[in-house]
Amino acid sequence: MDIHWLSMYIGLVGSVDLLRGHLDGLLLAVLAEAPGHGYELARRVATRSGGHLDVPEGSLYPALHRLEQAGMVSSQWAHSDGRRRRVYQRTAAGRRHLASWQQERQTFVVAVDRVLGLAT
Amino acid sequence: MADLEAALCVRGRTRKRFLSECHDHLIDLANDVGPDDAAVAFGAPGIVAASFDAEVATRRCARAAWLAAVGIASVAGSTLVLIHSADATAHAAVPWAIAFFVCAQVSAVAMVIGLIQAMSIRHRVVPPADSMLLCRRTAIALVSAAGTMLAAGGALPGRGDPLVLLAGPALAIVAGGVLSRAWWLTRQLEGAHSHADRSPFADLRSLTRLPVPTLGPIAVATIGAAAVFVRDHGEQGTRLGGSLLMGAIEAGLVVAAYLALRAPLGLRTGTTATD
Numbered sequence: 001m002d003i004h005w006l007s008m009y010i011g012l013v014g015s016v017d018l019l020r021g022h023l024d025g026l027l028l029a030v031l032a033e034a035p036g037h038g039y040e041l042a043r044r045v046a047t048r049s050g051g052h053l054d055v056p057e058g059s060l061y062p063a064l065h066r067l068e069q070a071g072m073v074s075s076q077w078a079h080s081d082g083r084r085r086r087v088y089q090r091t092a093a094g095r096r097h098l099a100s101w102q103q104e105r106q107t108f109v110v111a112v113d114r115v116l117g118l119a120t
Numbered sequence: 121m122a123d124l125e126a127a128l129c130v131r132g133r134t135r136k137r138f139l140s141e142c143h144d145h146l147i148d149l150a151n152d153v154g155p156d157d158a159a160v161a162f163g164a165p166g167i168v169a170a171s172f173d174a175e176v177a178t179r180r181c182a183r184a185a186w187l188a189a190v191g192i193a194s195v196a197g198s199t200l201v202l203i204h205s206a207d208a209t210a211h212a213a214v215p216w217a218i219a220f221f222v223c224a225q226v227s228a229v230a231m232v233i234g235l236i237q238a239m240s241i242r243h244r245v246v247p248p249a250d251s252m253l254l255c256r257r258t259a260i261a262l263v264s265a266a267g268t269m270l271a272a273g274g275a276l277p278g279r280g281d282p283l284v285l286l287a288g289p290a291l292a293i294v295a296g297g298v299l300s301r302a303w304w305l306t307r308q309l310e311g312a313h314s315h316a317d318r319s320p321f322a323d324l325r326s327l328t329r330l331p332v333p334t335l336g337p338i339a340v341a342t343i344g345a346a347a348v349f350v351r352d353h354g355e356q357g358t359r360l361g362g363s364l365l366m367g368a369i370e371a372g373l374v375v376a377a378y379l380a381l382r383a384p385l386g387l388r389t390g391t392t393a394t395d
Binding site for chain 1: 124134137138140142144145149161162163171174176242243245
C-alpha cells in the first residue's frame with residue numbers, strides 16, 4: 001500500500017483505528033431510528049456511543065456516498081429548518097447488510113473475549 | 121470550505137452535492153461548537169477531499185469495468201456474426217489469424233481479472249493506484265476486443281447486417297467514454313501514478329473465501345496448451361504432431377503475452393493485493 005495513502009487513511013479515521021471498516025455499519029445502525037441528514041447522523045453516532053466514537057465528521061460523506069452507490073441507502077433533497085438538506089434513508093439491502101455485519105461482529109467480539117479471558 | 125473546494129478533484133453534480141452537504145454540516149457544527157472547533161471536528165480539508173475523491177474514483181472505475189464487460193461481450197457477438205457472414209471458401213491469412221487469437225485471449229483475460237478486481241472492491245475504497253490499475257486492465261480489454269474484431273474483418277471479409285456489426289463497437293465506445301471519465305478523475309489523485317500489482321488469485325480468495333491456488337505463468341501456459349491440444353486433436357481430429365505444435369504455439373503466446381503485459385496488467389509474480 002502506498003505510504004501516503006496509508007497515512008492519509010489512518011489520519012482520516014484518526015485515533016479511532018477501531019472504527020476502520022465499522023463506519024458503514026454504524027451509519028446503517030443509526031439510520032434504523034429514522035431517516036436523517038449527515039449532521040444528524042453524526043450526532044446520533046456520537047450520542048449513542050456516549051461520545052466515545054470520535055469520527056472526523058467530514059469522513060461521513062464518502063461513507064454515505066459509498067453506501068448509496070451500493071444501494072444500501074437512498075437519499076433525496078428535503079427542506080428542514082428552513083434549509084434544503086440531503087436526507088438519507090436505509091433501504092432493504094442496507095437492512096440485510098447491517099444484520100449480516102452485526103452477526104459477523106458478534107462472532108468476532110466473542111472470539112476476542114475468549115482469547116482475552118473476558119468471556120463468561 | 122475554500123480549502124475543501126480547492127483540494128477536491130471530482131467535478132460536476134457529484135462535486136456540487138458534496139460541497140453543499142459539507143457546507144450545511146459545517147454551519148450546523150459551527151452553531152453547536154463554534155467555528156474553530158467545527159473546523160477541527162470536521163477534519164482536514166485535504167484529507168476529507170482526498171477521501172471523497174478516492175471513493176468516487178473507486179466506484180467509477182468499477183462501473184467502467186462492468187460496462188466494458190458488456191461492451192466486450194457485444195463486440196464478441198458482432199465478431200461472430202462477421203465471421204459467420206464470411207465466404208465459406210475464404211481462408212484467413214496467418215498474421216490476421218494470429219492477431220485474432222492473441223487479441224481475443226488478451227481481451228478475455230484482462231476483462232476477467234478486471235471484473236474480479238471490481239467485484240472484490242465493491243464495498244471498499246481502494247488507493248488511487250489500485251483504481252488506476254483497474255482502469256488500465258479495462259482499457260487493455262477494450263482495445264484488445266477492438267483488435268479482435270479488426271483482425272477478424274481483415275482475415276475474413278464478408279457482408280453482415282450493419283446494425284448487428286456496429287452494435288458491439290458502439291457499446292464498446294460507450295464503455296470507453298465511461299472509462300475515460302473514471303481515468304480522468306483517478307489520474308489526478310495523489311498516489312495514482314505509483315505502480316500497483318494485484319493478484320487475481322488473491323482477489324478470488326477474498327471473494328470466495330476458498331483456498332484458490334495461485335497459478336504462475338508456466339502453469340497457465342500449460343493449461344492453455346493442453347486445452348488447445350485437446351480441442352485440436354480430440355474435436356477436430358488433427359494429427360498428433362500438428363496438435364502438439366498448436367499447443368506449443370499457444371503456450372509460447374501465453375508466456376510472451378504475460379511478459380509483455382504483466383506490468384500494465386499488474387500481474388508481477390509474488391505480489392498480492394495492495395489494499
